[in-house]
Amino acid sequence: MLFARLTRAAIVASLAFAVPTIGAAEIFKGETAGVGDPVHTMFVTFTNQAAKADIQIQVNAGQTLTKSMLKGAKGEIDFFSTVPSLVNLMAGQKRMYEKVDGAPEFAKNIRSILGFKAGAYHPVTLSGSGIENWEDLKGKTVFTGPPAGSASATSEALIKIITGYVAGEDYQAVRLSWGEGYAALADGKIDMMVRPAEIGSANIERFGLSGEFRVLSIPEEKVGDAEMQALFGRPGRGMLSFDGDVYKGQLTSGDITALGFTQFIGTHADVSDDVVYGATKAFWENLDDVHATAFFLKDVTPETAFTSVNVPLHPGAVRYYEEAGIAIPDELRSGS
Incomplete structure (x- = not known):
């Protein structure tokens, strides 16, 4: 939807x-x-x-x-x-x-x-991280959400559907508070952050104020997969599309397809x-x-x-x- x-x-x-x-x-x-x-x-x-x-x-x-x-x-x-x-x-x-x-x-x-x-789940990585597409997550460190919340499980499920990568095996999943996740990305302690946020979020935009960053888009060929459709169909989830230019310094061109949340x-x-x-x-x-x-x-x-x-x-x-x-x-x- x-x-x-x-x-x-x-x-x-x-x-x-x-x-x-x-x-x-x-x-x-x-x-x-x-x-x-x-x-x-x-x-x-x-x-x-x-x-x-x-x-x-x-x-x-x-x-x-x-x-x-x-x-x-x-x-x-x-x-x-x-x-x-x-x-x-x-x-x-x-x-x-x-x-x-x-x-x-x-x-x-x-x-x-x-x-x-x-809003939508924003998979955010800074320029220079070596991550330009989902496959580049292999061996990387990814903040997926807080320990006690549901966002971390959703983020890890999204990564697995797109890449087949399993948290703890193919990449290191880090679970911190939201504030710690932002700080860890800014300080270069992690390679990517998956953050549910409103479109046009000031917290996401700030990564473009002093440099460049990338929000990974769900690949078009994965949108129709049964597992992806099941994820979109969960209560409070759905597919969302937005213009990548909404963020200054954002490197993914054109529309970004994302997992929306309500x-x-x-x-x-x-x-x-x-x-x-x-x-x-x-x-x-x-x-x-x-x-x-x-x-x-x-x-x-x-x-x-x-x-x-x-x-x-x-x-x-x-x-x-x-x-x-x-x-x-x-x-x-x-x-x-």
């Missing part, structure tokens, strides 16, 4: 509409990824709009999304950023949730508010319907402000509200979407 073709565009801010105030007496807990991540940008934008309805969400940033979703499912926090594929892992008590007692039951408590196209903003079933309704309403009725916040958020529209969402909507969100005349997929109504 092709998400979108993205190029540079100007974004113009406009005044927000006033939203009725509710829930001002309580401060809600929220968790998201680190500063500079598109997930963080979207979540903070959501909380900023919610504040216009006097719904105060205290944001704890720099968190691992696998853990945040579990805390949300347990009701320990109220709002969180998460990855659609993690829902199935929790429901099936697999991988990072294998030893979590009651994980399948916790998963049933998760509710969604809205989904969005977050996220959703979640909550849990016990959060008040009025609170979720007010936050959802404030977000969508201040959409101009949302679009003005970041380049990639211009693609957030009512038509994309349920992108890759694979858990029921919170009843408060359902209430807003119904009032706004936004069609809700039947499978997302079961939680209301």
